[in-house]
Amino acid sequence: MADLPPNLSLRTENMPESQRCVLLVEDDRSVRRYLEVTLQRAGYKVITAEDGLEGLKCALTTTVDVVLTDAVMPQMTGRELAQFLRNNPKLAKLPIVLLTGQENDHASKADKNLIDAFLYKPVKAEELKKCLAKVVAD
Numbered sequence: 001m002a003d004l005p006p007n008l009s010l011r012t013e014n015m016p017e018s019q020r021c022v023l024l025v026e027d028d029r030s031v032r033r034y035l036e037v038t039l040q041r042a043g044y045k046v047i048t049a050e051d052g053l054e055g056l057k058c059a060l061t062t063t064v065d066v067v068l069t070d071a072v073m074p075q076m077t078g079r080e081l082a083q084f085l086r087n088n089p090k091l092a093k094l095p096i097v098l099l100t101g102q103e104n105d106h107a108s109k110a111d112k113n114l115i116d117a118f119l120y121k122p123v124k125a126e127e128l129k130k131c132l133a134k135v136v137a138d
Contacts (some may be wrong), residue, residue: 086113
């Protein structure tokens with residue numbers, strides 16, 4: 001393999017040490033891929049899970065800075081995942097953003113202790129980036 005010129009390096013070498021890690025939990029493969037690429041382009045490291053149970057396993061075994069989860073999924077819903085995270089002393093302060101296809105002010109008020117922010121599908125890239133920047137800064 002040829003050496004890279006000194007002014008070029010692999011992308012991973014240029015990543016900041018403080019790069020934030022997002023746990024993305026979404027059962028729809030195309031939505032998950034769209035969000036993953038959007039987050040990577042915004043500079044986040046992304047760990048993906050296909051459902052709430054897999055997301056729970058990832059949260060328990062890896063270090064993440066924020067959880068972005070779909071509300072309705074098989075195995076374990078986003079709210080159930082949030083409830084588990086809030087009840088775990090090591091993960092209780094982890095910011096959680098819930099993605100939902102239904103705008104429901106009553107549900108968002110009821111979940112205020114579980115969820116740090118709500119995003120409604122379809123999510124725009126700029127809206128997602130602003131939301132994550134706000135919850136990881138708080």
